Amino acid sequence: MIEHDLKALEEKSVYILREAKIKFGNIAALWSMGKDSTTMLALARKAFPDGVPFPVIHIDNGIDFPETYKFREDLARKWGLDLIVARSAIKPEMSGFSCCGANKTVALKRLMKERGFKALIVSIRRDEHGIRAKERYYSLRDKEFRWDYKNQPAELWNDYTSKLGATDHLRVHPLLDWNEIDIWNYIKRNKVPMNPLYFSHNGWRYRSLGCTHCTVPLKSGARSVDGIIRELSTTETEERSGRSQDKEKEYVMQKLRALGYM
Amino acid sequence: MKVQVVTLLGHKDHGKSTLIGSMMIRTGAVTKERIREAQKISSNLGRQFEPGYILDSFAEEREGEMTIDTTRGNLVWKRKAFELIDVPGHEELIKNMISGASYANIALLVVSAKEEEGIEPMTKRHLFIARMLGIDKVVVAVNKIDLNGYDKARFNNIKIELSTFIKRIGFDVGSFEFVPISAYNGDNLTARSKKTWWYTGSPLMDVIYRMSREGDARRGGALRLMVQGTVDGKGRLVAGRVLSGTVRRGSSVVMVPGGKGSAYRVREILSNGRAVASAGTGASVALRLAGAPNGELRGRVISEAKNPPKAERRIRALVFVTDKLGGRLNVGINGLNVRCKSMKILGNIDTTTGKAYSSRKADALNAVEASLQLDQRVAIESYARLKEMGRFVLYSQDKFAGIGIVE
Numbered sequence: 001m002i003e004h005d006l007k008a009l010e011e012k013s014v015y016i017l018r019e020a021k022i023k024f025g026n027i028a029a030l031w032s033m034g035k036d037s038t039t040m041l042a043l044a045r046k047a048f049p050d051g052v053p054f055p056v057i058h059i060d061n062g063i064d065f066p067e068t069y070k071f072r073e074d075l076a077r078k079w080g081l082d083l084i085v086a087r088s089a090i091k092p093e094m095s096g097f098s099c100c101g102a103n104k105t106v107a108l109k110r111l112m113k114e115r116g117f118k119a120l121i122v123s124i125r126r127d128e129h130g131i132r133a134k135e136r137y138y139s140l141r142d143k144e145f146r147w148d149y150k151n152q153p154a155e156l157w158n159d160y161t162s163k164l165g166a167t168d169h170l171r172v173h174p175l176l177d178w179n180e181i182d183i184w185n186y187i188k189r190n191k192v193p194m195n196p197l198y199f200s201h202n203g204w205r206y207r208s209l210g211c212t213h214c215t216v217p218l219k220s221g222a223r224s225v226d227g228i229i230r231e232l233s234t235t236e237t238e239e240r241s242g243r244s245q246d247k248e249k250e251y252v253m254q255k256l257r258a259l260g261y262m
Numbered sequence: 263m264k265v266q267v268v269t270l271l272g273h274k275d276h277g278k279s280t281l282i283g284s285m286m287i288r289t290g291a292v293t294k295e296r297i298r299e300a301q302k303i304s305s306n307l308g309r310q311f312e313p314g315y316i317l318d319s320f321a322e323e324r325e326g327e328m329t330i331d332t333t334r335g336n337l338v339w340k341r342k343a344f345e346l347i348d349v350p351g352h353e354e355l356i357k358n359m360i361s362g363a364s365y366a367n368i369a370l371l372v373v374s375a376k377e378e379e380g381i382e383p384m385t386k387r388h389l390f391i392a393r394m395l396g397i398d399k400v401v402v403a404v405n406k407i408d409l410n411g412y413d414k415a416r417f418n419n420i421k422i423e424l425s426t427f428i429k430r431i432g433f434d435v436g437s438f439e440f441v442p443i444s445a446y447n448g449d450n451l452t453a454r455s456k457k458t459w460w461y462t463g464s465p466l467m468d469v470i471y472r473m474s475r476e477g478d479a480r481r482g483g484a485l486r487l488m489v490q491g492t493v494d495g496k497g498r499l500v501a502g503r504v505l506s507g508t509v510r511r512g513s514s515v516v517m518v519p520g521g522k523g524s525a526y527r528v529r530e531i532l533s534n535g536r537a538v539a540s541a542g543t544g545a546s547v548a549l550r551l552a553g554a555p556n557g558e559l560r561g562r563v564i565s566e567a568k569n570p571p572k573a574e575r576r577i578r579a580l581v582f583v584t585d586k587l588g589g590r591l592n593v594g595i596n597g598l599n600v601r602c603k604s605m606k607i608l609g610n611i612d613t614t615t616g617k618a619y620s621s622r623k624a625d626a627l628n629a630v631e632a633s634l635q636l637d638q639r640v641a642i643e644s645y646a647r648l649k650e651m652g653r654f655v656l657y658s659q660d661k662f663a664g665i666g667i668v669e
Binding site for chain 2: 002003004005007008010011012014015018019021022023045046047048049050053126127129130131133134136149150152153154155156157159163179235236237238254
């Protein structure tokens with residue numbers, strides 16, 4: 001797995017975060033309390049010296065891990081975050097496509113309508129999934145959150161080039177260039193607080209965190225950030241191996257994203 | 263690790279995605295899980311294993327056997343990291359090709375050696391765009407050499423024919439290297455193939471590796487700091503990126519365009535959340551300026567008083583046009599969207615031959631020399647001097663219609 005130059009990654013992500021705030025004003029970020037969106041917030045604290053200048057949204061289906069809820073409360077207090085919890089109702093029979101797609105997206109749509117955010121910062125990375133690798137830094141979504149992936153606007157030199165319609169919004173992806181190992185190197189260098197579920201407990205850890213219904217841990221002895229970095233340099237599995245919503249059928253991620261999933 | 267960014271170029275179906283997939287697999291950049299997935303998809307579609315499916319991820323791309331949009335893959339060769347940008351080769355997807363290629367500093371052009379394929383119009387258009395974008399290191403992979411019996415004459419003919427075009431559009435032919443390959447079978451990708459016994463050069467990965475080592479001339483140069491806008495930090499800070507030179511605490515700077523004679527002292531520089539004494543090329547900074555003007559600062563360029571950039575209302579440029587031009591024209595430059603009052607065509611270039619011709623209008627997929635009259639002054643440099651301030655996006659009726667470089 002390639003390790004990028006962390007300083008170059010940081011400069012570019014800070015640039016993109018500032019572009020989003022300066023150009024679109026009324027923006028928000030999605031925060032799942034995972035390693036990527038928490039790293040994004042650490043970067044936002046560097047981009048904006050007075051603190052993160054936009055609300056952070058947790059789409060809460062009520063079935064996240066207890067550790068995740070605690071981490072959310074602790075960090076929101078410590079970093080003075082403007083936290084919005086958007087509740088989405090979960091039914092016991094729901095999982096995978098119906099849960100991530102319909103359920104989470106509906107809650108976010110409702111919130112977007114209420115608050116009228118023009119841009120949403122989403123901490124996806126190209127190396128997570130082939131479909132996410134097709135994304136731009138600025139990705140247009142219509143009112144229904146649809147991603148017109150067959151006809152994406154041109155994007156040159158990190159600049160957004162097309163006009164935003166009244167009911168459109170942009171997904172802004174400041175971490176698109178980062179690899180999984182870059183995230184951990186950054187967490188190490190900047191001592192970014194992390195959800196304890198990422199670290200090995202009784203021989204198991206979570207490599208990618210979702211909610212309790214769809215995420216499974218992997219066998220691992222990595223009990224520290226250094227341990228995780230060592231583990232990643234030799235892995236033969238994909239980061240999202242433990243995320244069942246990707247695996248139900250081929251192209252589920254494509255369908256989810258086209259419908260507005262993060 | 264500094265990552266070398268390589269863009270693929272070439273006509274559709276000449277094997278760009280297959281080549282990237284194959285290079286990634288052969289250099290150990292892909293997990294077994296991802297290879298298994300591509301194998302499964304190939305067999306579900308009733309096809310032989312297709313390495314292109316490592317990057318082509320949309321259902322439509324796999325089923326339709328064509329890349330729709332740009333994407334990237336990473337690999338490491340001899341402890342050096344490369345990012346390969348895949349781009350679509352179809353004519354109607356050229357905006358996606360430019361979107362991808364605009365990030366690269368090395369190009370890998372794929373030309374099929376198959377009898378009925380060879381050098382196509384898009385092969386040349388892509389090279390022309392690379393030339394415009396200032397990519398001066400180009401490797402030509404003559405692909406599918408296995409489908410032509412590993413024929414030396416075919417390889418040489420492609421080399422000769424392309425060299426003429428390369429010269430005509432102003433490239434230095436000496437900076438090009440040609441490698442006969444089979445992306446599918448792996449000939450000459452990571453090791454020399456016996457089947458092309460007549461080829462005495464290095465395998466493709468070594469050629470790319472060598473090119474990336476030839477020093478990236480990094481300018482020190484005059485201070486140019488592009489202002490994005492302002493952010494809060496115990497008061498109003500001016501945020502932006504250092505494009506060249508160094509900004510120093512305590513120095514006096516000016517903003518272009520701006521009032522004549524207005525200089526501001528740099529009281530504080532914040533870089534990566536810390537106060538620093540200076541910040542160099544590539545840094546995203548926030549400056550506390552004594553007496554910074556109120557109002558919109560976006561698009562202005564901070565420099566030293568003794569060496570400011572020009573601020574112009576008229577730009578002379580080379581423009582590659584992707585679409586029909588008509589109605590209202592705008593130019594995206596320095597983070598601004600500026601109205602273009604008129605665009606006078608001074609000459610046309612056929613991008614498939616490199617030859618000049620004369621027409622009063624700009625034709626899609628060709629280039630024009632033009633003089634653009636803007637409705638406000640913007641800070642510019644020639645593209646040759648500082649890329650970031652010498653390039654722009656052209657819009658026709660708010661739709662992307664081309665790219666330009668300032669001469």
